[in-house]
Amino acid sequence: MVASLSGSLALIVGLAVMLLPLLAMELSRPRDSVWGAVVLLLGLTLVTSADRLTGSPMLAVLCGGLLIGRLSLEVLQLRWRVLTPEEQKRLLSVERWQTSLKELAATIARGVATVAATVSTLAAALRRGGGAKPSSGKRWVRTDAEAASNPASDTDAGSLPAAVVSSFAEVDQLLQAASGQAG
Known part of the structure; x- marks a missing residue:
């Protein structure tokens, strides 16, 4: 139970540390979101x-949690002392927190809208059968059945028909025959 509560x-x-740059920019530092993610993982x-x-692992978890909490409190106090009195007063005002929460809500709403649009686009693409396939520009002149019935028409006037060879000697003979026709 103690592990679940902690x-x-x-x-x-x-989550609060990860959202700190959005809610209180005055108190945040560049790597706060990384440390927030580490605490989330913990x-x-x-x-x-x-x-x-x-037993003893739970005692180690409790001691580690107390140590992390104490160090976090010291870091927060140090960051608070660095602020000017005007920034401290502004940070404690209700209007400032209302504005920050409204901006956070707007950001979350935009994120949800973006995810919803992406999901609907993917769903529409899957319903169409995988989306639009890129056109290769190739035009088929005849069907496969016609090609099988007339294999001689596959070769152009200047090319030789394809030959199946099983040794290098046959390749040499074909090359000599081709060079003799050309010369």
């Missing part, structure tokens, strides 16, 4: 492996 908390914290592991974590 995993759920890690999932929430990881939370996912804790939630899915909760039944196997008992």
Whole structure:
């Protein structure tokens, strides 16, 4: 149960850290989304492996979680102290958070609309039979049945019919015959 609770908390914290650049740009740094993904992975592991974590492994997970929490709190305090008093006041205002949440909602809505459009396009392509196939520009003059009944017409006036050979001696003979016809 403790692993499930700490995993759920890690999932929430990881999502918050990943969304930090969207919600509070003043507090975010370039690699925050990577660390948020690592915390999400930790939370996912804790939630899915909760039944196997008992005894000393669970104690190690708890100590690791406390250590991560303490270090995260120190980093957040350091980032808060770096802000100017005006930025701190602005960050605590309700209007600023409403604006950030509206922008986040608009971004999510655009993402969902893009995914929905992509899915509908793919579904339409699958219904058509795999989508439009590129045209090779090749035009068929006759059917395969006509080609099988008249194999002599496959060769052009300047080319030789294809021959099946089984040794290099036959290849040499064909080359000599072809050079004798040309000369």
